[in-house]
Amino acid sequence: MEILAIETSCDETAAAVIGDGKFIRSNIVYSQIDEHKKFGGVVPEIASRRHCENILPVVKEALSQAGMSLSEADAIAVTYAPGLIGALLTGVSFAKGLAFSCGKPLIPVHHIAGHIAANYLDAENPPAPPFIALVASGGHSHIIEVRKHTEFNVIGRARDDAAGEAFDKAARTLGFPYPGGVYIDRAAAEGDPYAYVLPYPKTEGEFDFSFSGLKTAVINAVHNAAQKGEPIDKNGMAASFQRVVSEILTDKTIGAAKRYGYDKIVFAGGVAANSGIRRLLTETCGRSGIRLFIPPVALCSDNAAMIGAQAHYEYLAGKRAGLNLNAYASMTIGAAP
Ligand code: KG4
Ligand code: ZN
16 A cells, blocks of 8 residues: 655645555655744745645655656545645645546545654554654644544643744744754753753643743743843753753653553654653653653654555545545644544
8 A cells, every 4th residue: 555645734845655554665855944944933925835836846756766656656645734724735735636636545634643653654663552642843742642543532732832832932042043942952962951940830731731931931041141141051051941841741741651551652743853852751661661662853853754654544444535625724633624
C-alpha cells in the first residue's frame, strides 16, 4: 500500500510517499522559514502564497524520489486540520484535485495524529497503541490517550501558550532568531540549569499545561536586568527555562501514564527535538519502567511522512474524504472532519 501524503498546515510545503505505513520511500520538506524569520513569526498570507508556488514541484519530487508515477499511488492523503487556514486550504485543494483526476481515494489526516504517527516510521520497532502520547509543537501541547491508531482521548492540553510558542517567545526575548526553540536548546547546553529561579505555573486540570507565566517570568527577568544595566546570563536563562519546561512535560506525562495505567509513552511534535526534554523523559521513563518512543529529530518537526504513516491506519479504518472536504484552522483530534 503506497500513500502519497501532503502537508501544508504551517510554513513547510511537504510531500512524501509512505509504504505500508512505515517505509519512507521519499520525504520532501520545503521550508519557508528564511522568509518568515525577518518578521519574527510565520506570516499567514506569505505562507499560503509560497505553498501555491511550491506544492507542484514538491509533490513531483516526492514521486520522483520514490521512483513512482502518480498512477502507482494507492491513495492521496492530506492534512486538513488544524493549522493556518489559507495554508491548509492549499494542500487540501491540491490533494482533492489529484484524487479526483486520477480516481484515487482521498484520506484526511489530523495534524496532531500525524505527529504521533511519526513514531510508526520506525520500521524495526514501532509503538503499537494503546499508549500515552505527549505532543508538543509550536501550536499545541497535548497529553493524549491513544487507544487505537485512529482513536484518541485528550486528557490534557495547553490552556494558554503551547510549549513551542513559549520556547520561541523566550528565545526572542534572549535575542535569538525565529523559531527559537533550537537556539534555546543549543544555549542551554552551555548554561547552568539552576542559574535562575523560574515559576511552575499552576493549572486547574491536573494534566493541562500553562506556559505563559513561565514565558513572562523570562521576559520580566531580562527586562529588569536591562533596566538596571545588569548583564543577563543568556545560557543560564536558556538552561533554566528548558529545565523547568522539561520537568513540567515529564512530570505531567508520566503522571498521566500512571493514572491511566499505561507503561508506554510516545513523544512527538517539533519540541520533541529538544535534547534536554528527550534526556529527562528518557531517564525518568527508564526509572519508572515505562517504555518511551521518540522519533528521530528530522521527523519531529512538520513533514508529510508522518501524515502518510497516519493515513495508512485511517485508510485501514475506512476513513475517506469526498471532494467536499474542507480545511479547519482548529479541530480537536479524533473529531470527525
Ligand atoms: O511541530 P512543529 O514543526 O510545528 C507545529 O506544528 O507547530 O513545531 C515547531 C516548534 C517551534 O516552536 C520550534 O521552536 C520548536 O518546535 N522546536 C524546538 C526545537 N526544535 C524545534 N523547541 C525546543 N527545542 C528544539 N530543539
Ligand atoms: Zn506540527
